[in-house]
Every structure is written in structure tokens, then in C-alpha cells.
Amino acid sequence: MIAGEQYHHDHTLFARERNDTRVLLWRLKRLAITESNRKHRFLQRKLAALEQVTPSMDAIYRLPLLTPAQCARVVAAADAWAANVGWSRERHANFPTNDLQATAIPGLMDWLGPRLADVLLPFVEARFGLDIGGLYLVDLFVVSYEVGGQRGLEAHEDSSLLTFSCLLNAASEFRGGGLYLSAIDQRIALPPGEAVVHAGKWLHQGLPIESGRRVILVGFLGHRSVDHEAFADVD
Numbered sequence: 001m002i003a004g005e006q007y008h009h010d011h012t013l014f015a016r017e018r019n020d021t022r023v024l025l026w027r028l029k030r031l032a033i034t035e036s037n038r039k040h041r042f043l044q045r046k047l048a049a050l051e052q053v054t055p056s057m058d059a060i061y062r063l064p065l066l067t068p069a070q071c072a073r074v075v076a077a078a079d080a081w082a083a084n085v086g087w088s089r090e091r092h093a094n095f096p097t098n099d100l101q102a103t104a105i106p107g108l109m110d111w112l113g114p115r116l117a118d119v120l121l122p123f124v125e126a127r128f129g130l131d132i133g134g135l136y137l138v139d140l141f142v143v144s145y146e147v148g149g150q151r152g153l154e155a156h157e158d159s160s161l162l163t164f165s166c167l168l169n170a171a172s173e174f175r176g177g178g179l180y181l182s183a184i185d186q187r188i189a190l191p192p193g194e195a196v197v198h199a200g201k202w203l204h205q206g207l208p209i210e211s212g213r214r215v216i217l218v219g220f221l222g223h224r225s226v227d228h229e230a231f232a233d234v235d
């Protein structure tokens with residue numbers, strides 16, 4: 001039995017994106033802007049990628065991912081490594097977070113990797129209809145939101161097919177914060193260890209904390225059957 005609970009599903013995200021992309025392509029055609037144009041080529045690639053997405057992929061779920069002890073273990077490993085190398089601010093070009101790449105934290109992936117393989121990937125396969133053999137981790141990182149530093153993250157889309165995020169420290173250690181899914185107007189504030197899993201394309205934001213410190217684990221997933229890099233919006 002696969003654990004986890006569906007948060008939201010209205011099958012609108014990718015259908016809307018496909019429709020918008022078709023309209024843009026139609027407008028370019030009316031202007032006699034065709035295959036040779038860079039924007040036209042980009043939109044065609046985007047539409048082809050969006051057509052690879054099944055309706056099950058715009059659902060939003062919550063999933064028990066880590067135990068409280070495992071959460072504490074991730075935070076301890078991240079803090080120990082940050083004491084040596086500092087938190088990075090430059091790993092994501094458009095919406096940088098105060099973070100550390102999980103694979104760079106000594107010893108962390110030895111147990112976290114198998115945990116994700118055992119719990120997250122079968123869940124994604126069952127719920128999003130993506131066979132496990134084609135799934136891969138694009139990025140995995142620990143984010144530290146702090147008063148006096150980065151308190152949250154403005155509304156954005158991720159450059160992933162799917163994103164999961166999971167609180168790692170106790171809710172008593174901060175006020176405010178939480179994942180706000182702007183596209184569906186819902187604030188999600190789950191206990192430590194419970195992950196939210198959603199398409200990276202859903203517009204979302206990290207609400208600013210008002211006090212203390214909030215540490216989360218964020219992962220970007222891709223699948224070899226979907227050209228998710230083509231999902232990005234074009235001007």
C-alpha cells in the first residue's frame with residue numbers, strides 16, 4: 001500500500017498550458033512567423049513536451065517521507081557542513097535560495113538516497129503514472145530560511161517535472177512560512193517529515209517566516225519520457 005494523500009486535483013494545469021501554447025503558435029502562424037523563427041521552434045518543442053504529460057501529473061499530494069529523527073539527522077549534517085563551507089546563495093540562477101546541495105554533504109546520501117528510492121520513487125510511480133526506471137533526481141538541496149537572512153522565496157515555477165519539499169525542523173522553531181501554491185490559492189504547512197509533491201509548473205512560493213529558522217529539503221525530479229526543460233515560458 002502506497003501512503004500519501006491527494007491534496008488537489010482539477011486537471012487544469014497542463015491542459016491550460018497546452019491551450020496557451022497552441023494559441024501562441026496560432027498567432028505566430030497568422031503573422032507568417034514559422035519554423036525558422038526561434039520562438040516558433042521553442043513553442044513547438046514546448047507543445048510536444050506538454051503532450052507527453054498525462055492528466056495524472058498535475059495532482060498535488062502529501063506524503064510521509066522522513067521520520068522526525070531522520071529530519072534532525074539531515075539538519076545536523078547540513079549545519080555541520082555549512083560550518084565548513086557556508087550556505088550557498090548562487091546555485092539557482094533565477095530564484096536562488098540559501099541552500100546546500102545534498103549530494104555535497106558528507107555521508108548524507110548514504111542513507112537519504114535509499115530512503116528516497118524506497119519511499120518517494122514508488123509513490124511517484126504509483127500516483128503520477130511515471131515508471132520508476134525513467135525517474136531521475138535533477139537536484140536535491142537543503143534550504144535554510146532565517147530572519148536576518150533569506151526569509152522566503154517569491155512566486156515562481158521550478159525547472160523540474162516534479163518537485164517535492166519537506167519541512168525538517170520543528171514548527172515551534174519559527175513563525176510564519178509554509179508553501180503557498182499561488183496557482184490554487186492554498187497555504188500548505190505540514191509537520192516535519194511530510195512532503196508535498198507537485199508538478200514544478202505549479203506557481204508556488206515559500207512564504208516568509210516572521211521569526212526563528214525554517215529548514216526544508218527540496219528535490220527536483222525529471223523523467224526520461226518527458227522533455228520538461230521545454231516547459232519554460234517564452235517571452
Ligand SMILES: [Fe+2]
Pocket residue numbers: 156157158163204
Ligand atoms: Fe520552487
